[in-house]
Amino acid sequence: xxxxxxxxxxxTLPHGDHGLVIADVAGKSIPAALFMxxxxxxxxxxxxxxxxxxxxxxxxxxxxxxxxxxxMFVTLLFGVLDGEALTxxxxxxxxxTPLIFKSRDCSFEEEVACGIALGAKExxxxxxxTIKFGPGDVAVFYTDxxxxxxxxxxxxxxxxxxxxxxxxxxxxxxxxxxxxxLEEVSAFRExxxxxxxxxxxxxxxxxxxxxxxxxxxxxxxxxIPRLSQELEGIMSRAGFSGKQILDMQLAVEEAFINIIRHxxxxxxxxxxxxxxxxxxxxxxxxEDDAPPFDPTKFQEPDFSADLEERPVGGLGIHLMRSLxxxxxxxxxxxxxxxxxxxxxxxxxxxxxxxxx
Numbered sequence: 074x075x076x077x078x079x080x081x082x083x084x085t086l087p088h089g090d091h092g093l094v095i096a097d098v099a100g101k102s103i104p105a106a107l108f109m110x111x112x113x114x115x116x117x118x119x120x121x122x123x124x125x126x127x128x129x130x131x132x133x134x135x136x137x138x139x140x141x142x143x144x145m146f147v148t149l150l151f152g153v154l155d156g157e158a159l160t161x162x163x164x165x166x167x168x169x170t171p172l173i174f175k176s177r178d179c180s181f182e183e184e185v186a187c188g189i190a191l192g193a194k195e196x197x198x199x200x201x202x203t204i205k206f207g208p209g210d211v212a213v214f215y216t217d218x219x220x221x222x223x224x225x226x227x228x229x230x231x232x233x234x235x236x237x238x239x240x241x242x243x244x245x246x247x248x249x250x251x252x253x254x255l256e257e258v259s260a261f262r263e264x265x266x267x268x269x270x271x272x273x274x275x276x277x278x279x280x281x282x283x284x285x286x287x288x289x290x291x292x293x294x295x296x297i298p299r300l301s302q303e304l305e306g307i308m309s310r311a312g313f314s315g316k317q318i319l320d321m322q323l324a325v326e327e328a329f330i331n332i333i334r335h336x337x338x339x340x341x342x343x344x345x346x347x348x349x350x351x352x353x354x355x356x357x358x359x360e361d362d363a364p365p366f367d368p369t370k371f372q373e374p375d376f377s378a379d380l381e382e383r384p385v386g387g388l389g390i391h392l393m394r395s396l397x398x399x400x401x402x403x404x405x406x407x408x409x410x411x412x413x414x415x416x417x418x419x420x421x422x423x424x425x426x427x428x429x
Contacts, residue, residue: 078105078147079216079270080113081406083345084120085289086153092120092129093161095168095274096149097216099190104145112137112147112191126151126164130191130199134166137192146192150214152204156285159206159278164199166191169217172239176209179243181236206278211243211250214276218269222258225265230258246351247277272406284311284350292333292342292361297326303348304357311350313417321355321415324396327389328359328368328411336363336409355415360408367402368393368411 078098086092094116098109112133119132129151137147150171152163163171167190173182188199204212215235222230238257242250251273258271279285284307290296301322308318332344347358368390394400399414 078109079218079272079406080109081214081272081274082113082116083287083289084117086120086124087122088124090124091154091156091287093152093154093163093214093274093276094149095214095216095272096147097168097218097270097272098147099145108145108147112149116149116151120151124153125201126153126162127199127201130164130166130188131197134191134197134199135195138195138197146190148190154276156287159208161204161206161212161276162201163204164188164201166199167193169215169220171204172213172215172236173204174211174213174239174243176207176211176243179240181240206276208278209244210278211239211247212276213239213250213254214274215254216270216272218267218271219254219258219273221269222262222271223265223268224261225263230261234261247275250277251275270406279349279351284348286348287346289343289345292337292340292344294330294333296344297329300325300329300346303346307348307350308355308415311355311417313355313415317415317417320396321357321413324393324413325357325359327393328413331366331368331389331393332359332361332363332409336361336366353417355417357413357415359411359413362408365404365409367404369400369402 080094080096082094084092084094094113096109096112098105098112115133115136116129119129119136123129130149147166148168149166150163150168152161154161164187166188170184173184174180175182184202184204187202189197206212220230220232220235234257235254238254239250242253254273255271286303286307288303290299304322304325305318308321329344332342333339336342342362345360349356371390393413397413398416401412403410403412
């Protein structure tokens with residue numbers, strides 16, 4: 074069995090900004106997977122004490138290089154995202170450069186490559202680059218599994234096809250852009266087996282009039298009040314009714330408790346929360362590293378059965394499904410991703426009423 078070494082991560086930084094990581098460890102093996110885990114841990118530890126992307130990479134490189142097995146290295150891009158200023162300040166350690174698309178005409182700009190891979194050499198300095206987003210601008214971060222995807226003729230997908238896939242959809246939401254890239258890569262490969270991991274991160278700058286939040290929490294009950302507070306703030310500013318806010322708070326709380334109890338089984342774990350209000354729709358994305366579990370496939374409880382005959386469990390998932398307007402699940406790159414959507418002008422309904 075081959076184990077890949079691609080990964081991405083979002084980190085809540087000390088001053089309220091957010092760190093973005095995308096990386097590719099050399100090789101495909103158990104040692105590569107372990108090196109990936111070590112690299113992720115070191116980047117998180119380095120980012121916990123400073124917010125300069127260049128210093129995060131410099132410190133991480135020195136730690137990795139001093140202990141790296143011969144031939145092991147990781148290409149990695151680390152950026153600091155400022156949601157208020159709509160900027161991403163990043164440093165690049167030998168990773169493919171991000172692709173920037175301007176919303177006004179979907180024109181393409183390629184960022185400047187810089188730096189060498191982490192672990193290759195101690196004492197390396199890195200340069201900082203800044204991406205300034207305008208409303209609707211798109212940034213695509215990727216690993217070389219995208220551009221080096223190969224078809225049955227031995228041809229590579231390449232940069233030109235990647236740029237074309239994004240250009241066709243750059244006016245669409247970030248998720249649709251990502252789906253288009255993956256669909257085109259899959260169609261290009263035809264029946265050829267995927268020969269490398271594929272990792273993609275798509276950022277799209279939304280107009281400032283809309284509401285967004287991105288933060289990381291621990292898998293602990295004590296985090297529930299923060300989730301509810303963040304959700305209430307966004308939904309209140311967006312004009313949702315009190316009933317809709319309460320419904321969504323309960324749905325998100327149930328999802329979070331499921332992760333604590335049945336995902337991490339009470340152990341410590343990170344949960345990434347993204348809340349986005351756009352065009353009358355609130356989308357809450359909840360992402361964790363626990364074992365795969367798809368709640369959308371869980372059978373609905375039989376409310377017509379006597380209480381004694383009903384199987385234990387399932388009520389929380391029923392509430393998540395019925396209190397939101399849409400519930401979706403994805404599993405990608407070792408992460409569960411649950412998406413709950415609430416539509417602003419749709420009336421709330423009761424999740425279930427039993428006949429008296």
